[in-house]
Amino acid sequence: MHGIQQSARGRHEPGALTPGPAPGSQRRPRSALGRTVAQRENQIAGVSTPPAHRDRGTVVVSGLASDAHTWNLVYLQLVIEELGYRVINLGPCVPDDVLVAECRRIDPALVVIGSVNGHGCTDGLRAVTRLRACPELAATPMVIGGKLTVSDENAGRHARALMAAGFDAVFPDQASDAADFTAFVASLPPAAQPALIAGRSR
DSSP states (O other): OOSOOOOTTOOOOTTTTSOOOOTTSOOOOOOHHHHHHHHHHHHHTTOOOOOSOOOOOEEEEEOOTTOOOOHHHHHHHHHHHHTTOEEEEOOSSOOHHHHHHHHHHHOOSEEEEEEOSSOHHHHHHHHHHHHHTSGGGTTSOEEEEEOOSSSOTTHHHHHHHHHHHTOSEEEETTTOOHHHHHHHHHHSOOOSSOOOOOOOOO
């Protein structure tokens, strides 16, 4: 699937994706993240809550070399796990060489790169070029999202450049939201032979 994932709703402020109920109104359904947290709380309490899907494959979630943020990667991991994938989270500040080596070792069903520091476009262009240069990763779905540039100007142009370099979808924070990303991941076919490899500890 090639195409910039965009939403006409525009950028969301923190917390806008999971608003609380207005006074006197009926409580909204829990978000995907809320359901995932509830599942884990139930597991701790001994209550089994089956996921929506099982054995869809392994997804690599990673930050970029210059980005030290972790909260976005944890959020992505929770959302993707709820969709039935195992997640290997490489964490923040991942050098290009390490990202390439881990993806070659794991052979993931999907590579998800998150950016918060505004250098996602620059670092992402370099990283995806390295990834696509590996024959075994040439057809692997790869996406990037978050704050990709310091300025919000020309977001479409930067997204097109990232896709031309090899990403299958781009989710800029000012033009997409969690629902766009979730829909993309849910649309992927399950991996034929899910990887059974433990993630590298960081």
